[in-house]
Amino acid sequence: MKSAKLIIVLTMTAIISGAILSVLAGYTQPIIDAYQAEVLKNAISDVLPGLDTYIEKDIEDSKFYIGKDKNGESINVAFEAVGDGFQSKLKILVGMDLKMKKILSIKILSQLETPGLGTKIEIDPSNKQDAGWWPKQFVNINASSPITYLINEKPDKSKSQVMAITGATISSKSVINIINKSLKKNRPLFIKEVN
Amino acid sequence: MAKNKISLSKEFTKGLWNENPVLVMLLGLCPTLAVTSSAINGLAMGLAVIFTITCSSIIISSVRKIIPKEVRIPTFIIVIATFVTITDKSMAAFQPELHKSLGAFIPLIVVNCVILGRQEAFASKNNVGRSIIDALGMGVGFTLTLTVLGSIREWLGAGTIFSLQMMPDSFVPWMVMILPPGAFITLGLMIGVTNWINARKGK
Numbered sequence: 001m002k003s004a005k006l007i008i009v010l011t012m013t014a015i016i017s018g019a020i021l022s023v024l025a026g027y028t029q030p031i032i033d034a035y036q037a038e039v040l041k042n043a044i045s046d047v048l049p050g051l052d053t054y055i056e057k058d059i060e061d062s063k064f065y066i067g068k069d070k071n072g073e074s075i076n077v078a079f080e081a082v083g084d085g086f087q088s089k090l091k092i093l094v095g096m097d098l099k100m101k102k103i104l105s106i107k108i109l110s111q112l113e114t115p116g117l118g119t120k121i122e123i124d125p126s127n128k129q130d131a132g133w134w135p136k137q138f139v140n141i142n143a144s145s146p147i148t149y150l151i152n153e154k155p156d157k158s159k160s161q162v163m164a165i166t167g168a169t170i171s172s173k174s175v176i177n178i179i180n181k182s183l184k185k186n187r188p189l190f191i192k193e194v195n
Numbered sequence: 196m197a198k199n200k201i202s203l204s205k206e207f208t209k210g211l212w213n214e215n216p217v218l219v220m221l222l223g224l225c226p227t228l229a230v231t232s233s234a235i236n237g238l239a240m241g242l243a244v245i246f247t248i249t250c251s252s253i254i255i256s257s258v259r260k261i262i263p264k265e266v267r268i269p270t271f272i273i274v275i276a277t278f279v280t281i282t283d284k285s286m287a288a289f290q291p292e293l294h295k296s297l298g299a300f301i302p303l304i305v306v307n308c309v310i311l312g313r314q315e316a317f318a319s320k321n322n323v324g325r326s327i328i329d330a331l332g333m334g335v336g337f338t339l340t341l342t343v344l345g346s347i348r349e350w351l352g353a354g355t356i357f358s359l360q361m362m363p364d365s366f367v368p369w370m371v372m373i374l375p376p377g378a379f380i381t382l383g384l385m386i387g388v389t390n391w392i393n394a395r396k397g398k
């Protein structure tokens with residue numbers, strides 16, 4: 001009899017809790033999904049200049065976002081590149097021209113690197129003129145050959161070079177490697193599909 | 196009546212200083228150290244804890260007589276976890292930026308021992324009114340401590356407090372303060388100061 005009471009009390013608690021949470025999830029999930037879609041949409045229009053709308057296209061296991069201008073012509077393409085950073089998973093959105101030979105812009109979607117050092121791959125508050133200087137190095141960079149990084153030297157965009165962050169070489173290197181790797185995989189997929 | 200009133204206010208203020216959950220009881224240190232890299236994170240974590248601890252205390256103290264002693268801990272945990280999930284989901288829906296910066300630490304409020312500790316030590320033995328006062332006192336004490344800790348770390352580590360510039364432009368931020376060691380150093384000094392003040396008061 002005593003143990004029956006224990007079971008009843010615990011079961012009731014769990015049922016009530018589950019009921020409350022399922023109602024709450026039904027209410028909040030659409031709002032959360034809408035916010036995440038909004039974030040992705042903003043990110044895509046950030047990396048694809050001149051975009052009016054975009055369409056999603058799955059080619060094998062890669063997802064592409066193809067940017068369209070006002071007349072519905074494809075003008076550029078973006079994809080997500082995911083990989084390991086120094087201490088966290090990095091998610092990067094890469095915007096490219098249709099030939100996938102030139103990076104138009106990149107955006108770090110998520111990162112949890114070392115505060116104040118590795119986080120400069122996304123934003124660098126210590127640079128008062130331009131906090132986003134690091135990702136901006138990828139704007140209009142030549143990507144026909146793999147991107148390389150330099151330390152304490154002036155990089156040349158036409159030679160696919162960017163400057164690594166002082167004190168965060170591994171985070172910088174990770175971003176470059178992730179982009180190179182997913183580019184190598186995605187370029188043939190996309191080119192084949194388009195032609 | 197008068198006597199009752201005094202003890203109620205004491206019930207609240209004990210959480211702020213004499214039995215401060217972080218500085219005196221040294222409970223809930225994991226979230227304390229992890230999220231306080233800025234003042235706003237500390238404050239947000241504190242507010243989430245106030246909500247969870249108060250709601251849990253209300254439920255636990257009102258059903259305390261029907262919960263068998265043998266299953267009280269699992270029952271407390273289910274109740275706490277329910278409120279934490281409510282906080283987590285609502286924050287993700289209505290304050291997504293804040294939710295992103297607190298990351299994994301919102302779900303981990305479930306195992307914050309300040310909350311479970313108050314259910315076990317207080318709410319399961321006292322009436323609803325008293326439990327609410329106790330929970331609010333503990334919650335506010337926790338929030339104040341985290342906000343102060345976050346402010347100090349943000350001030351020295353980034354030159355700002357609540358993102359407002361608090362240092363001259365020439366100030367070079369002490370990077371260590373927003374890294375984990377800064378949390379240990381600052382919290383250690385705060386506990387030291389608390390003990391020093393209490394020791395002086397005791398004399």
